[in-house]
Amino acid sequence: MSNDLSAALTAAATALTAASDVTLLAHVNPDADALGSALALGLVLQRLGKDVRVSFGAPASVPETLRDLDVAGLLVPAGEVPAAPEVLVALDTGSVGRLGPLADRVRTAGTVVVLDHHVSNPGFGTVNVVDPAAEATALVVLRLLDELGVELDEPVARCIYAGLVTDTRSFRHASAATHEVAARLLAAGVDAEAVARPLMDSHPFEYLAMLAKVLARASLDRSAAGGMGFVHAVVTLEDAAGLRPEEVESVVDLVRTTAEAEVAAVLKELRPSYWSVSLRAVSRVDVREVAQLLGGGGHRLAAGFTAEGDAAGVVGRLRDALETVARG
Numbered sequence: 001m002s003n004d005l006s007a008a009l010t011a012a013a014t015a016l017t018a019a020s021d022v023t024l025l026a027h028v029n030p031d032a033d034a035l036g037s038a039l040a041l042g043l044v045l046q047r048l049g050k051d052v053r054v055s056f057g058a059p060a061s062v063p064e065t066l067r068d069l070d071v072a073g074l075l076v077p078a079g080e081v082p083a084a085p086e087v088l089v090a091l092d093t094g095s096v097g098r099l100g101p102l103a104d105r106v107r108t109a110g111t112v113v114v115l116d117h118h119v120s121n122p123g124f125g126t127v128n129v130v131d132p133a134a135e136a137t138a139l140v141v142l143r144l145l146d147e148l149g150v151e152l153d154e155p156v157a158r159c160i161y162a163g164l165v166t167d168t169r170s171f172r173h174a175s176a177a178t179h180e181v182a183a184r185l186l187a188a189g190v191d192a193e194a195v196a197r198p199l200m201d202s203h204p205f206e207y208l209a210m211l212a213k214v215l216a217r218a219s220l221d222r223s224a225a226g227g228m229g230f231v232h233a234v235v236t237l238e239d240a241a242g243l244r245p246e247e248v249e250s251v252v253d254l255v256r257t258t259a260e261a262e263v264a265a266v267l268k269e270l271r272p273s274y275w276s277v278s279l280r281a282v283s284r285v286d287v288r289e290v291a292q293l294l295g296g297g298g299h300r301l302a303a304g305f306t307a308e309g310d311a312a313g314v315v316g317r318l319r320d321a322l323e324t325v326a327r328g
């Protein structure tokens with residue numbers, strides 16, 4: 001860890017120790033890393049006697065698979081987030097915009113602590129602990145907990161494990177040191193299979209029919225992405241009807257297995273003609289650069305953006321951005 005990062009970590013611990021009221025925010029459409037990180041830190045801060053709440057800008061409901069992490073009932077709807085929080089902590093949030101309808105709180109809060117691992121994070125807080133080398137924000141939070149000198153118990157360790165197992169694709173993108181962190185979390189009592197299965201491997205039966213329909217329409221373009229190959233699939237509102245966001249989010253994990261394509265994309269229709277697009281690369285294309293050309297962001301091998309219009313138009317713009325990045 002660099003000196004700058006250690007200093008930022010100390011500053012974050014100091015700001016949180018001094019606080020009496022802390023609001024922790026995850027990015028919109030929160031995943032296990034964003035919400036697990038927020039809940040882990042929230043649990044600890046509550047035990048330290050602070051008034052704590054955890055929230056996110058959208059959607060209105062908490063993803064079903066993440067509800068069990070909130071053992072202390074810290075989650076509140078976005079509408080209950082104070083207009084001017086004393087201390088705001090933004091987690092796994094690479095830019096202010098990713099807070100969605102709660103983005104204005106960055107301006108109104110007394111102190112803003114940013115805990116993140118996105119390389120593109122501009123450092124929008126008063127205190128910024130941003131470590132692009134960390135495979136998950138949950139690891140940044142764990143370092144902060146160590147800095148605070150608190151004990152790691154099972155509920156806290158479980159929240160951290162949830163973020164870690166998902167952001168590392170089940171530890172396939174995890175360093176030796178991060179595997180040691182996993183060992184520490186298991187030693188604290190985490191049941192790895194019980195945490196990971198609902199998050200990554202469990203869907204209602206209707207999921208299979210949705211997949212059959214969506215995957216049958218998937219399209220491969222071997223010449224795209226500078227000849228490295230591009231595969232994409234589209235999940236319309238009609239395809240997703242009656243299913244949870246969890247089912248829709250997992251489609252990209254199947255599409256990305258296409259051996260002929262370096263880059264995979266899934267267009268997810270959030271409302272008519274408004275799409276959230278997931279991008280994945282195997283190893284050679286930096287999809288964060290692609291996403292940034294289209295107003296989004298993310299990591300080298302996993303990124304995303306939102307777009308308006310018909311699916312064909314969105315794919316066309318994506319293909320152009322891919323060529324720009326792939327051909328350097």
Ligand code: AMP
Binds near residue numbers: 094277296302304
């Ligand atoms: P997803 O495909 O939704 O799992 O997102 C993959 C990664 O891309 C996330 O971890 C974020 O870092 C990033 N990302 C996704 N959507 C956006 C967006 N609209 N704007 C900025 N970053 C995004």
Ligand code: MN
Binds near residue numbers: 027031034
């Ligand atoms: Mn995230």
Ligand code: MN
Binds near residue numbers: 033136
């Ligand atoms: Mn993350």
